[in-house]
Amino acid sequence: MSQIEFINITKQYGNFKALDNISFTINNGEFIFLVGPSGAGKSTIIKLLIREELSDAGEILFNGKNIKEFTQKEMPDLRRKIGVVFQDFKLLNSKNVFENVSIALEVVNSSETEIKSIVPNVLNLVGLTDKILSFPKQLSGGERQRLCIARALAHEPDVLIADEATGNIDPDASQEILDLLGKINSLGTTVIMATHDERMVDQMKKRVLRLDKGSIISDKKGGKYRE
């Protein structure tokens, strides 16, 4: 069974068709790039997957369950299984690095012992141990994005989505993020990365799902940005 299945999905905003009857599957532990020009439908796929929005037609299955069937009470559970890293970070500037990660655990009522054990581990994984008491504004763009990844990893999600995660950071920091995502993927987490960064996609030689005007125009394993 595939981990994620998009079956004949259509999503329309007014007269604009963001996704037009697309179907694809993602297996457990895959690394997949979503590429294409702005407005191609990459972000819409992510919004539908975390149920920030609902599709107009078709079904999205996550571990075999239709996402539309998740009740309001089950939604937090879905969001814990799918970690998201955003281009604009979405960090709490009034909280330090440790607190920004621990909030993800506090909201699911994790014990203090669990928090004290998990947070240093994920910060170590993303290389932010020495910045544990810093505030987001004291971090570089790359460090902020690594902090976002750490927060997303706190729940040990099945899937990690990076929505233009390297869009706001310099090339060196982007490379660090890409390496980090590769490392996370090698530990068994499915990674879905929406990006415009051609160099990054070509370098990784992973599955590339290319979109244009809401349709899939190619889906290749070990593909390149422009193939």
Place this chain on the structure above:
Amino acid sequence: MTSTFLLLGVFINIVVFSQTALKYLENQAQITIFFKDEFTEEKIKTYQSELHNDPRIMDVSYVSKEDALRIFREMNKDEPILLENISASVLPASLEVKTKDITQLKNISEEFIQKEGVEDVQFFEDVIQRFSVWSRTVYIIGFILVLVFLIVSYSVVVSTIRTSINNRGEELSIMKLVGASDEYVKKPFIYQGVFFGVLSSFIASIIVFLLDLTADKLKIFSDGLSLGFIPGFFISPLIFSLILCFVLILSGFLLGLLGSTTAIKKYLQS
């Protein structure tokens, strides 16, 4: 919000005080039936026992000519010239009648004015009726104001929590994105609303209690306070004040709970 609860407490007090004052007036001698000199005490007492058996009557007492003289002397003790030529024979005997309901005053008065031996019937119709109208008006206005203040308090809680939600909007959306349940997001706002409501009403309660304590020390209501909706029931001002404080704090708790729940529910639905 404290001032809203304070006004609420003060208005409830005013309503109860005016009801008590009305009951006090009602309990005073309401009708005085004066008898002609030739009408004997025996015959007057027949009327008295008739009135005793009348279900409309609360109390009836006989005032003899001698009693009337004693009352007259007491009332005019500072005016010796007035007392010089007065004797019991010139003062009429009377019956003082209290009714259970002041609306019966006129009927009873009209019945007695036509009876044999009755010289005159007096009752303070205007004063009692006017006070009754005033007291009822206070009761109605007070009731409306209490409702208005409750609505105002509710709105204050809702807008305070909304402001608080707006200030923490980004934090809340991030919490939701990292998997916070609705319950988790709701809790701090509900605690805040309840705390806000209880604290405001508690401060107001202390002030109301101090006011009532002052009224109690001054012995303004020595017989206790009358609750308009429970006829014949009087309660000690301090016990009334404690109950009122409890009601105010409970209202604060409930308004805080209801207001914050509504505000956060709207946010989560949006």
